[in-house]
Amino acid sequence: MPMEQLYLILVLGFLVGRYLLDTLVEWRNVRHVSTELPREFAGVYDPDKYRTSQRYLKENTGFSVVKDTVSTVIIVAVILCGGFGLLDRGVRALTENPLAAGLFFAGVVFLLSEVMSLPFRAYHTFVIEEKYGFNKTKVRTFIGDFVKELFLGVVLGGMLFAGVLWFFLSAGAQAWLWCWAAVMVFQLFVTFIAPVVILPLFNKFVPLPEGELRNAIEEYARSQDFRLQGVYTMDASRRSTKSNAFFTGLGKYKRIALFDTLIEKLNVPELVSVLAHEVGHYKKKHILKGIILSAATTGVMFYILQFFIGNRDLAAAFGVEQASVYASIIFFGFLYTPLSVACSIIAHTFSRRYEYEADRFAAVTYGHEEDFISALKKLTVENLSNLTPHPWKVRYSYSHPPVLNRIRALRELAAQQQKIT
Numbered sequence: 001m002p003m004e005q006l007y008l009i010l011v012l013g014f015l016v017g018r019y020l021l022d023t024l025v026e027w028r029n030v031r032h033v034s035t036e037l038p039r040e041f042a043g044v045y046d047p048d049k050y051r052t053s054q055r056y057l058k059e060n061t062g063f064s065v066v067k068d069t070v071s072t073v074i075i076v077a078v079i080l081c082g083g084f085g086l087l088d089r090g091v092r093a094l095t096e097n098p099l100a101a102g103l104f105f106a107g108v109v110f111l112l113s114e115v116m117s118l119p120f121r122a123y124h125t126f127v128i129e130e131k132y133g134f135n136k137t138k139v140r141t142f143i144g145d146f147v148k149e150l151f152l153g154v155v156l157g158g159m160l161f162a163g164v165l166w167f168f169l170s171a172g173a174q175a176w177l178w179c180w181a182a183v184m185v186f187q188l189f190v191t192f193i194a195p196v197v198i199l200p201l202f203n204k205f206v207p208l209p210e211g212e213l214r215n216a217i218e219e220y221a222r223s224q225d226f227r228l229q230g231v232y233t234m235d236a237s238r239r240s241t242k243s244n245a246f247f248t249g250l251g252k253y254k255r256i257a258l259f260d261t262l263i264e265k266l267n268v269p270e271l272v273s274v275l276a277h278e279v280g281h282y283k284k285k286h287i288l289k290g291i292i293l294s295a296a297t298t299g300v301m302f303y304i305l306q307f308f309i310g311n312r313d314l315a316a317a318f319g320v321e322q323a324s325v326y327a328s329i330i331f332f333g334f335l336y337t338p339l340s341v342a343c344s345i346i347a348h349t350f351s352r353r354y355e356y357e358a359d360r361f362a363a364v365t366y367g368h369e370e371d372f373i374s375a376l377k378k379l380t381v382e383n384l385s386n387l388t389p390h391p392w393k394v395r396y397s398y399s400h401p402p403v404l405n406r407i408r409a410l411r412e413l414a415a416q417q418q419k420i421t
Contacts, residue, residue, distance in 0.1 A: 003313035014337040032390035053384040085319030102326025273372035280361030
């Protein structure tokens, strides 16, 4: 069998295999839904609202499968019909410069994929989220977000892709190492500036005002010798009623952001418990560990990629007559699918472990286990989260443990502490 046919079979097999795996996991997850409300949520989750959460899960799952089906069919059709070959010939007709050609090629692929996803994003926002009372996004905001994301994707993504191209075109056998280093530096730079440059493009961040909540947070921060570079409220209510909090940035630009919807729904001890959880991520060095894991997987990816740069058989499998660095990078992404899925599962495994550690840190250092549990319950109910996900779904794509598992771990910790005292 010619190598180009083997590559084509592998690429199509990985695409369809990933699609079937995703669909199987989603199907098992929906079938795993329990109609009986868990005892832990009795009196917290209204039975009618619990049934609504199950309809929300099923509708989102069905939508996700349809979206995945359409995108997979389109990608397979583009490959089999020679779409990439047509694009490559068009790009080469515009310029003979390999760097410029690569940016044009990748830019068109990026823009077409974003435009293809737009109707699905609009349907999810203005139909599904609207139906279940979550959507607060105005059409003007939705369009503005899309334009800003395109701009950032073109500028930041273009800079990164140009750097990778340049190294593979000029750095010889050590190109993959230079690309690895450049990507990690770039990611750190973006993480560093995101709180003050990127995130404010989409939301307003206002320092938490003086009052009981700020005083409680500052008192807790002092008790943990945690320097508060900033605790901010974010106007998440412009887009959704869902609530959350997150830690972002590095160095003096790191921030803890509380959704304004979160502040509306939780009392002060509950909010401090949530913030203590975020501080736990910092104190336990989860951000640093995440960066190290990302560096390791990125290094593996570039090391493998170097063996496919300029591969004529891989290019021919996609209908491209002349192999190039830029096309090799794009096509390698399809071959890398199985390893990408495996790396994602590993990353989610570590992430869930970190969430348990941050929960434990919050409970031990703040000591309000019941308030923390109450906060988790309120957020679960308000966000219509699934209480009983299938274990496959958890292992495959959950970055956080199921809420019932987190509550059980907190109660076990409280029991252990009582025995000690």
